[in-house]
Amino acid sequence: MEKWNIDSDHSVAAFAVRHMMIAMVRGQFNKLSGSICFDPDDAARSSVEVEIEAASITTGIPKRDDHLRSPDFFDVEKYPAVVFRSTAVEATGGNRARVTGELTLHGTTRTITFDAEHFGPVKAPYGGEISRGFSASTRLNREDFGILWNETLEAGGVMVGNEVQIFLDIEADLAADQP
Numbered sequence: 001m002e003k004w005n006i007d008s009d010h011s012v013a014a015f016a017v018r019h020m021m022i023a024m025v026r027g028q029f030n031k032l033s034g035s036i037c038f039d040p041d042d043a044a045r046s047s048v049e050v051e052i053e054a055a056s057i058t059t060g061i062p063k064r065d066d067h068l069r070s071p072d073f074f075d076v077e078k079y080p081a082v083v084f085r086s087t088a089v090e091a092t093g094g095n096r097a098r099v100t101g102e103l104t105l106h107g108t109t110r111t112i113t114f115d116a117e118h119f120g121p122v123k124a125p126y127g128g129e130i131s132r133g134f135s136a137s138t139r140l141n142r143e144d145f146g147i148l149w150n151e152t153l154e155a156g157g158v159m160v161g162n163e164v165q166i167f168l169d170i171e172a173d174l175a176a177d178q179p
Contacts, residue, residue: 029052032050036048084112094150119133
């Protein structure tokens, strides 16, 4: 089993959510850490642990980012981290898998499943590090995690959709202590 440490300089946790029922707003968290224990021959032996710094959220609009950090949404002072820990990995063919685990967000823990892919490994040309890529996506209902803030629109509907698309794009380096 190989252990891969997340390279936070080359990894991102991103999201997309409907705004005013008409457009998708996208953002990302730029500070994440963790590791992936990966067995390419037996995916069921693999595991994932990711911790995201909630305050690292950015949408490119400072006023919106401040609102997202506030108690209306992520409440980063009270809940500084978003954490995912896998409980099962199931190979689904080729380089794909379904990764199920516990997501703790806004003080609430729920079971979710990501559709995932892995890429590599490759050797970096400049330093000889060996890296592997992992991508995963899922959808969740933010209200299931106690993120309830919203405004009703005059014409009907709401300001912020409940369904949130989540994307993890991770570059990880082979841990130095491999056999």
